Amino acid sequence: MARTKGYPEPLEKKLRDTRLYEEDTNPQFTKTVEKISMTIPHMCYQCGTCTASCPSAPRSSYRIRKFVRRALLGLEEEALTDPDLWLCTTCYSCTDRCPRDIAPTDVIMAMRNLAAKRDIVPVNFLKTVQAIYTTGHGVPNNDVNRAARKKLGLNPEPPTTHGFPKYVKGIQYILDYFGLKQRADKIIKEREG
Amino acid sequence: MAEKKTRKEPAAKKDTKKPVSKATPAPAATSPDKELGKGARIGVYICHCGTNIAGSVDILAVQEYAKTLPNVAHVDNYQYMCSTPGQKKIEEGIKEHKLTGIVVAACSPRLHEPTFRTATKTGGLNPFRFEMANIREQGSWVHMHDREGATAKAKDAIRIAVAKAALLQDLVPKSVPVTKAALVVGAGVAGMQAALDLANAGIKTYLVEKSPTIGGRMSQLDKTFPTLDCSQCILTPKMVDVGRNPNIELMTYSEIEEVEGYIGNFDVTIRKKARGVLTPAEAEARGIVGGGCNGCGDCDTVCPVIKPNPFEMGMKPRKAIYIYHPQVVPLIYTVDFDSCVKCGLCVEACGEKKAIDLEMKDEFVKVKVGTAILALGYDIFPIEKKDEWGYQKFENVVTSLEFERLICASGPTGGHLVRPSDGKTPKKVAFLLCAGSRDNTGVGKPYCSRFCCMYSLKHAHQIIEKIPGCQPYIFYMDIRSFGKMYEEFYYRIQDEGAKFIRGRVSNILEDPETKNLYVMADDTLLDRPMKLEVDMVVLAAAVQPSADTDRTRKLFGVSCSLDGWLLEAHPKLNPCGTTTAGVFLAGVCQGPKDIPDTVASAEGAASAASIPIHMGEVELEPYFAQCIEEKCAGCGMCVNLCPYQALSLVEKEGRKVMQVTEAKCKGCGTCGGFCPGGAIWMQHFATPQIVAQIDAFLLGGEQ
Secondary structure, three states: OOOOOOOOHHHHHHOOOOOOOHHHOOHHHHHHHHHHHOOOHHHOOOOOHHHHHOOOHHHOOOOHHHHHHHHHHOOHHHHHHOHHHHHOOOOOHHHHHOOOOOOHHHHHHHHHHHHHHOOOOOHHHHHHHHHHHHHOOOOOOOHHHHHHHHHOOOOOOOOOOOOOHHHHHHHHHHHHHOOHHHHHHHHHHHHHO | OHHHHHHHHHHHHHHOOOOOOOOOOOOOOOOOOOOOOOOOOEEEEEEOOOOOOOOOOOHHHHHHHHHOOOOEEEEEEEOOOOOHHHHHHHHHHHHHHOOOEEEEEEOOHHHHHHHHHHHHHHOOOOHHHEEEEEOHHHHHOOOOOOHHHHHHHHHHHHHHHHHHHOOOOOOOOEEEEOOOEEEEEOOOHHHHHHHHHHHHOOOEEEEEOOOOOOOOHHHHOOEEOOOOEEHHHHHHHHHHHHHHOOOEEEEOOEEEEEEEEEOOEEEEEEEEOOOOEOOHHHHHHOOOOOOOOOOOOHHHHHOOOEEEOHHHOOOOEEEOEEOOOOOOOOOOOEEOOOOOOOOOHHHHHHHHHOOEOOOOOOEEEEEEEOEEEEOOOEEEOOHHHOHHHOEOOEOOEEEHHHHHHHHOOOOOOOOOOOOOOOOOOOOEEEEEEEEOOOOOOOOOOOOOOOOHHHHHHHHHHHHHHHOOOOEEEEEEOOOOOOOOOHHHHHHHHHHHOOEEEEOOEEEEEEOOOOOOEEEEEEEOOOOEEEEEEEOEEEEEEOEEEOOOHHHHHHHHOOOEOOOOOEOOOEOOOEOOEOOOOOEEEOHHHHOOOOHHHHHHHHHHHHHHHHHHHHHOEEEEOOOOEEEOOOOOOOOOHHHHHOOOOOEEEEEEOOEEEEEEOOOOOOOOOHHHHHOOOOOEEEOOOOHHHHHHHHHHHHOOOOO
């Protein structure tokens, strides 16, 4: 700390070397992402059509173009540890319009898979797993919804696992088979205690 | 195959009685398979091509192997066989070792076959006594990391070439006279320049244009980059020259109907579409003295039918009897028979000139030319297919060509740029580059259209100059300002205040009230998505081959690449030539070009097309079919198979035999492969020669 010329700590952090070094890149990461996503992020010419199409981008720091660039350069750590990775709504607008015929959405999905392998998943995603396990729905029915359905002359419970709770068992069987619920429980416990 | 081989052997034995005289060049045609391969002495020369070949082929091993091959009298190798000392080796080898055939194992025959043929000839042999073994493109280059395999393949290639070389014959190229006239298809700036060059070189030139006027796309433009000359002002002098040049026979409103023949002697049928109006010359031919169209426009005034003018991109009306614009060449009106109601008012208005004939029919004219130039031009890609930019859905989204007409003083608005929705002057204009270009989705074009960057810079300049306070926004991915003074032009436009935003527009939305447009893009340099409200959007739409290109190219036997642009003979070293001898390409039909490149390519094509005409005759490679008359049964089945109409049946000594028109024959071998009696001899690719090659390969050199 004596050599920081008296800068306070946050400024010290701000002034750290952020240059891109060759060691930061992992060519194997590009190949793995391409294999999982079955698309071609190495062909990106950074036109920005994806970000411009993205409904998340104007409201967040999420930049799909940046993630495709990271896939191209093999910046594994930067891509997988960036919380923005989880802000894609998977609307596929970027995939529709990409002039290089890349599917950026699938690049994101591949990266999420790789991040999840390392237990890098936001808690809200894991809570969605729990919700699906218990109710069969990522976003379970609630009282506001039920009232709205009634007003429209519909059964308050939709004809899904809400209407037929006995089928929740089937969904639980699938999630158990892949150990997803157990994994989610474990990670949430680690994070939230 | 084995059967064929045994059948050939007795014939060869029979020939042994005849005296052998190899070196004297015999006429190509007579008794082809006699004396074949007797006393052959082959010289084999192996090229290192620096390390191109020697790097992955064991040259000395190949050389030792070549010495063991039958008929090989001499083997040598050299660093660069194509160099002068390399060629000298061939010349001296022929004399020293009394060689009858030469094999050079080196690169592709596309590169150096002519070089080594010349060396063979200089050494005193017939140049067709040469055979090339490709051990580079098909050997060392593709097996760069497999020295053993590449060496083995080189040995195979040489063994095969030696087998053929032993059976090669003396052949004499055929000369045909060249008609001293040329054809140019398309009279845009490329076609006009090519026609003027040919005509000024003293060659009679037929210039055929499908529209009623010459001038093409360039005459639709307002200004040209980077000099900002008025496009019409620099083009009309050329148009006038074309119209007046005594060596140019201008045929507007005409199309190519049929093409027959070959280099030096093309017979071209041209359809002169019924124009409904007589030129003064045509009128005189009909006995109407002092009549014919003088362009007065009286007919235009009375015509009751109104249609959109395609020259103005449909933004200005024209009548059913029309000219595109006041500067047309020739100044002759045209009747659009698809919309004419034949009311006869124009005929009345024309009066004594009697220029209008509403019953006119298409005419066919036949011309004979030595060479032809295709200058077929381009169309705009139908950019409405890119749904996200809203062309034809939103009124204030226009294409660049529409913008050219809107900003042009002679255009529909007199040069006042207005929004199509309300006629108001726009204050903020967005230009979208790469609209449909550099697009791999299958909906757009994968190539760069090459001149959009520069004309969009010019457009930005024009609105800054004409509309005070008007702000251009240029959405780009890369600015490709590669030409002379182009980068300086980019600097100038940025200095004038154009805003450059590096991002491709993802989509455009329209405000239904104001008809303003919201342009959505990512400012990739700022890393922020943006939404920009503008008054007008100009799409720099991709270009594609003009609608008629495919039909016309097929008539001339010219190939095209995957994207439809016509294929040149060599992209670097023969960009104006095609694989059809005597047919050349000028301008954008070969690929997107700006005006300077188009004119340069037109002058190149004109120069290339004039060479055979000035030479007076062309040499055809003697690879044509020959009829062995004693074997021909006169069945005539080959005649219909020939794709070039080169064969016919003739009466000879009381029986029918096939006869080849050598100048028409391209040596494709269709007839030779088919003939049930084996009566057709394909020169230089004859059955025994091919069979020898196959045997050499399959039997590995065993006899």
